[in-house]
Amino acid sequence: MTAPGAVRWQTWSGTVRCTPASLVTPTSEDEIVRAIRAAGERGLPVRAAGSGHSFNALACTEGILLDLSRYRGVHSVDAAAGEVTVRGGTTVGELAETLDRHGLALANIGTLAEQTVAGAVSTGNHGSGLAHAPLSSQIIRLRLITAAGAVRTLDAESSPDEFRCARTALGTLGILSTVTLRCVPQFRLRVSQRTEPLDAVLDGFTAWAAEADHVAFSWLPWQDRAGLRALHVTPALPSRDAVRRRYATTIDEVRCGLIGLAGRADARAVPWLKGRSLLPARPPAEYVDASHRVFTFPQPVKFLALEHALPLDTTADALRALRRTLRRTGAYSPYSVLVRVGAGDDAPLSPAYGRRTGYVNLTVPRTAGQVELLRAIEPVLRDHGGRPHWGKAHTATAEVLAPRYPEWELFQQVRAALDPTGMFASDYTDRVLGPVRIPAELSTLTLAAPIRDGG
Structure with missing residues (x-):
């Protein structure tokens, strides 16, 4: 569903607002793909929002805002393998309750159950415990919809650098469609x-x-x-x-x-x-x-x-x-x-x-x-x-941020390869990451897996 004309959107706290050209609320992966391709044809940027729990302008855009709150639900649970595949707009609380009914759990989560899975992993959401890295470290594989409107399936074996970058990417590499997470027995x-x-x-x-x-x-x-x-x-x-x-x-x-x-x-x-x-x-x-x-x-x-x-x-x-x-x-x-x-x-x-x-x-x-x-x-x-x-x-x-991240340049290379025109950029991402730039060495960068429609 697309809201015509100027629509006001704000974060959960009500302290950050924007007016996107269109607000799209997809309910399927195909609808997300169509929205991205339409945005490309119109030359409009795209950002994604979940529950709006970021306290900054991360999701804001004057282009197409994809509200993923209706693209939700657990796609599948494999109890034997200890895996769950979930749509990006599903809240952490919904996911946890579903896993509990299957005798499973996530090893560690943060305090906010209302945050969406895609938003949580994209921003580095975490719980606490020295044995536990942020939530995105529990990802086994993910489906990423790129600026070309293609669906990529990324994992550590077939596309290691892209996979690591996409796990925490602020929505700048594409739209996280589904995420497969590692589970543990209920505890x-x-x-x-x-x-x-x-x-x-x-x-x-x-x-x-x-x-x-x-x-x-x-x-x-x-x-x-x-x-x-x-x-x-x-x-x-x-x-x-x-x-x-x-x-x-x-x-x-x-x-x-x-x-x-x-x-x-x-x-x-x-x-x-x-x-x-x-x-x-x-x-x-x-x-x-x-x-x-x-x-x-x-x-x-x-x-x-x-x-x-x-x-x-x-x-x-x-x-x-x-x-x-x-x-x-x-x-x-x-x-x-x-x-x-x-x-x-x-x-x-x-x-x-x-x-x-x-x-x-x-x-x-x-x-x-x-x-x-x-x-x-x-x-x-x-x-x-x-x-x-x-x-x-x-x-x-x-x-300020670049010197604090040893693999900052690797991320910028992967970003330029997946989104060379800056479709998923905004004024805010330009401030914290810089604009998309294609480095000279990009010509020698070999992507780990070919783009394949349907993943």
Whole structure:
């Protein structure tokens, strides 16, 4: 379905908007192919959107915007092989629930169940745990619709460089049609929570990062203690109060949203308001539930977020510097700083490329004073080797980013080969990746697999 004329589109947070020439909502791969070929005939650029959970203009275009929210559903599940093939517009939550019914699960996912699979893998979405790289590392193969309107099937054997690049590509190599992911047997997690002095956590950061299958900690910058969360795989049955425990995190989100509204006139009042909330903070607790329900929780309050991926070994120093910066400003967000960890990745544009990673996330309400906090902390994280999460707020440009990615040039070569006219480019991708350019060595670059209609 194509919406005629100018149609307004905005991100989930409502902070980024655009007016594409046409909004197309395909329900099949053939419809996506036809839309891309029609855009080529009209000389229009194409971008894709899922649930709009990026906090930047990544999906925005003045050309054709493909809304993949109706191109959804699990295509097939092969329990014996431990594989699932899913359409790009399917949400992570839908996928996880389907796998659960088949006795399977994804080994690790992020906190947001409403994000689409294509959007999550394209932007480097991740969970936490030193044994786990970002979600895109679980891809076995994918179907990519190129600027020529051809369908390519990419995998590590037949097209290794293109496959690695396409796993995290910001939608600049083509449209992800279907993705086949590696699954594991269904499992449950025991959630343990405690608080410790922040300095003790930072002094033993790498040891803490390895203490459980999945770990995270949160910290309010005006305080000196951190809340630690450890997840251990367990054979125990789900706890009776598992649902209540899961939604406690959602209640905290609502509390933060209300405090953000109350403190919008002066962010320096946030600690006072936080300490006088009508709803008490949840006490440390232990419970067991299915993995996908532990990893995710409903997030009804709209906000903005910035996150950087840092070398694991520099994350503690970055957090100490971040504490100094935030305390110097005297302005705070009601949301905790969230710290997670992950394994290295080999996708050239993955924020976790080539190194064990510490992820530092700061969430703020959607007010001008709070957004200033993001501008204050971004240089701190950048100075400690940070790479911005592709789906979150940041101000980095291609000049800043290129030296941080050892295989940046390989990605640019693959991009020029798959999209030589820049059909999948936009003002935003030009800023963060640079415009499509055909390097001199392209003439010697041999593509790993021929284009084949129908994959």
